[in-house]
Amino acid sequence: MLRNLSVGELTPKEEIYKRINSLKKKMAEKGIPLSLIIQNVDLFYFAGTVQKGALFIPIDRDPILFVERNADRVKYESPLDVIPIKREKEIRDILSEKGIKGETLGMELDVVPVLVCERWKDILKIRHVVDISNEIKDLRLIKSPFEIEQIKKSGEVTAHVLKMAKHHIKKNMTELEIDAILGAEGRKAGHQGFLRMRGLNQEMMNVYVTHETTCTIPSAGDVPIAGVGITHAIAQGASINRIKRGIPVILDYGGGYNGYITDETRCYVIGKLDDFFKKPYEVAKIIVEETTDFAKEGVNGIEVFERAIKHVKKAGLEEYFMGHGKGKVSFIGHGLGLEINELPVITPRHNIVLKEGMVFAFEPKFIFPGKGATGIEVDFIVRKDRLERVTDFPIDIVYID
């Protein structure tokens, strides 16, 4: 039944088992006999479902997925052994019947709330819990060919919205009106609905339309441009600011397909671009082009950042690069996958050698207090011999009559 209703492909069985075996290897290195996965994104990665479940991965046996509800749906979505239960309290006995135990339990302590962790310690009578989130993030850093396929389909949604924007952005419209239309364009083109960002308070929208002043006001998120929003309760995204001629409209759009996120930004200008923004836009373009040319497997992320900053300094624009004042962020790129804040981070503080299968958004942007912003964001797949663009949507400024 689900087969005819849902668009996204199921995660292949071999893929799921490969991921679980890789995690087991990391658990062995760290001396963790048993892990419990409960966060929905990690559950999707290791079990192929986001239904409420508790996935136990013992180092020396097959994984078991316990579910309280929806066992039928889980059995369709996941290739793993599913055990339907009535209450979580049954789990301890079932595990011990199967000879699965451990004095130390690995959990996703970067996202699991304290009370939830305490509840599981109590259910399992395990006193020692250690964090396995870094091991999981490390695994998720390298995308498989199946994952790259999903990312490319997500890129199609993104490219569609970037393309349609030209027909919808008009003088005097509010950011909010453009947001509404482009949100619908993306959804109709198959956007999964929302995007995920890992961690407490990490919230995001699919569409960010910002313009002039609203590009320049820092937000709660660790991002260079997030907009002002229409309420202080969600202080990000489109506002009621109206679009003027000559000043870039910054459209930052996050595609989502079968869980996988893409994230690109373009500038749209009605009429002629104000001279002020010409140089910084050109520098952003040069940075994207140079990075596309030289980066590939084996290159360090720090070098990618440093080459970029060299152009920025040469142009005398350092003060405005990736934010200004306290709104400055320290990175020029961030990993993409099931969450938008994955590894690698392209920053001088993250020593990471690029490797085939890494995927990251790369976003040289310039923010000028009170004036506006310009820049580009594209998504790259790291290949042995090059960087591959996720979408082929041109990086040029899109002019609107």
Next chain:
Amino acid sequence: MLRNLSVGELTPKEEIYKRINSLKKKMAEKGIPLSLIIQNVDLFYFAGTVQKGALFIPIDRDPILFVERNADRVKYESPLDVIPIKREKEIRDILSEKGIKGETLGMELDVVPVLVCERWKDILKIRHVVDISNEIKDLRLIKSPFEIEQIKKSGEVTAHVLKMAKHHIKKNMTELEIDAILGAEGRKAGHQGFLRMRGLNQEMMNVYVTHETTCTIPSAGDVPIAGVGITHAIAQGASINRIKRGIPVILDYGGGYNGYITDETRCYVIGKLDDFFKKPYEVAKIIVEETTDFAKEGVNGIEVFERAIKHVKKAGLEEYFMGHGKGKVSFIGHGLGLEINELPVITPRHNIVLKEGMVFAFEPKFIFPGKGATGIEVDFIVRKDRLERVTDFPIDIVYID
């Protein structure tokens, strides 16, 4: 500058201080000398901002809001004393200079991840942390007149979308197409962007368009109808299922204004309603009408549930009420506010006497495996002498030619 860009009103200063003083009273009762609020929704409730900050509430002094970024924005949004810092590590010294200390720290342990809690214990050199989330939820249960105003504005967005739906739902359209259009209608009407649900893995959309089969497949969430979604990675919301004549289209829409959520459901039918759904819809209508008539301050939530279930049993529809089989949920209503899963919960398991200022969604729904669903959801404000509807949008089935 923000004044002209953002629509939502700032939370009044007196309101903020009243909330903080109420929390202090609860802390005193529980013997907690100092609390630290970091979750963004609670921060918005107690400080009027969602910018990244750490709000310390000592029982015997004024609260202090520490911020690393965006001090200017925070100072505009929040009436509290704001102390800009460079690093969280500075906080301990500043607190001790001000004579603020405590051996026990209250935190929102239902949402704060283990590693975040550990980091704060380390920064503050406090070993004993206790949960204050229940105290916070209790405070947030009763809405102030200011909050009710925001909820009513949120209801206007909801009513607008419910009204516009009639013009957009057509035979053979997919749920996804309708979702895209109605999402845009809501956003243009001032929807804040997204809605919040408290807790790990609690995710939701603004729009749920479900129809026939897709109403009947249970989801990860503790909700009667959430749809199938277009991917197993986000297994909720609209699917590519196409709309047929005679079978109810269930539109469950969540408005959001200045942080506050409303949540209503109506049935839309193209042509004549299939006889099968007539009786259950009538029972849902009777339940809503009777509840509107008799419930008010002083009535117990259990009684509200029991009166409803009496009608359900009389009609012989118990098996299908609020889901079927393992997809059944145990409540008929849930509290609304800054999050969609607030108190009160209207269920036989939650003994709560209704009080002026409580706000809840009330949703008698019937789900018939393989066939579809019908029902109604309205939002109520509890008054001394009655229940007040948040929107005045009629509860009848909306017929489309």
